[in-house]
Amino acid sequence: MTGPEFRRLLEEMGFHIGGISETILTTMNPDGSFNAAPMGVHRRSHEILELRPFKSSSTYTNLLHNPKACINVTDDPGLFFMTAFKGKTVEDLLEPAIDKEMRLISASAHIFVDASRSSDISEIRACFTCYVTDIKAPAMTPSSFSRGRAEAIEAIIHATRIEVFSKEGRLEDVERLIKRFAECKDVVERVSAPDSVETRVVGELEKMITVWRGKA
Ligand SMILES: Cc1cc2nc3c(=O)[nH]c(=O)nc-3n(C[C@H](O)[C@H](O)[C@H](O)COP(=O)(O)O)c2cc1C
Known part of the structure; x- marks a missing residue:
């Protein structure tokens, strides 16, 4: 996939330059298992995205140790709930499953990134610059705004x-x-x-x- 194709897909998925999109980020824990957590994604320029985790989060520690991450695109409140509050459940909802490529299976699309560059925003928050390495976005059915x-x-x-x-x-x-x-x-x-x-x-x-x- 080429740069122009990444740009087209990012636009189609609602990642507009200068804006923030709410996503679920998967990263690798020190023991090799995966962690999923809701994170805002800032689109800084055509192919550069930014993540701003609090330093208290597992996402922050994980990205420092392994910069490969997957941005999962979804508008499912159940997925946001269960990844924000791990261990809590909502009746009838299944635990989110993550495949070996770090994809949250029930998300609509997946953006693979390399978040090697980090800096401090403040004492409690960091910023990771992400380069898009691949995007898997199956043809999407339009969904109405709820x-x-x-x-x-x-x-x-x-x-x-x-x-x-x-x-x-x-x-x-x-x-x-x-x-x-x-x-x-x-x-x-x-x-x-x-x-x-x-x-x-x-x-x-x-x-x-x-x-x-x-x-x-
Ligand atoms: C929609 C949404 C967006 C969020 N964005 C961020 C964010 O940009 N940075 C952050 O540190 N926490 C953010 N949070 C809160 C974290 O997801 C939450 O603190 C989570 O428990 C962190 O999980 P972790 O410790 O596994 O990384 C967001 C939560 C929601 C629901």
């Missing part, structure tokens, strides 16, 4: 910070994010089916937030 799915993924992002801030005792930040979580939940409940993945994900998040809040 506010419910989008808001569920937004709710998961808030929840990851609520967990961290609760542990750090940052109560004002916790309450601010809980309000934002409640707005996301409200949209999901208005537009998504009661048995949809996104409804079940926000229900599970709400239970987890109650526990974290109790311990904060």
Whole structure:
């Protein structure tokens, strides 16, 4: 596959220059197993992408040891939930499976990258520059935009910070994010089916937030 082909596919998948797309990144753990975690991907230029993991994440440690990674493209709130909160499950959802090429099997497309170059953004966050080495994107069926799915993924992002801030005792930040979580939940409940993945994900998040809040 050539550079122009990579550029065409990145555009088609919604990775626009200057923007951030939410994805699930797979990296290799020190023991050779794979780790999957939601990560924002910044498209800096035609074929250069950037990842900004917190240094507390396994993704950060893994990329320092092995820069080969796979960006998995999906809008499935269930996959975002289970890779953000490992070990937690949502009723009827299967654990995400990763193949030997580091691909999250149920994702719609896969972008293989080399993230060898890293720098610090701050004391707590790093930046990895990624070069695209391959893309596997089967012909995609157009999908309609779902506010419910989008808001569920937004709710998961808030929840990851609520967990961290609760542990750090940052109560004002916790309450601010809980309000934002409640707005996301409200949209999901208005537009998504009661048995949809996104409804079940926000229900599970709400239970987890109650526990974290109790311990904060
Ligand atoms: C949609 C979404 C995007 C996220 N983007 C980032 C990110 O860019 N950097 C980061 O450090 N954490 C991000 N997070 C939070 C991490 O996914 C979360 O902290 C995760 O538990 C880290 O897993 P790990 O320790 O296996 O790397 C994001 C979460 C979600 C739901």
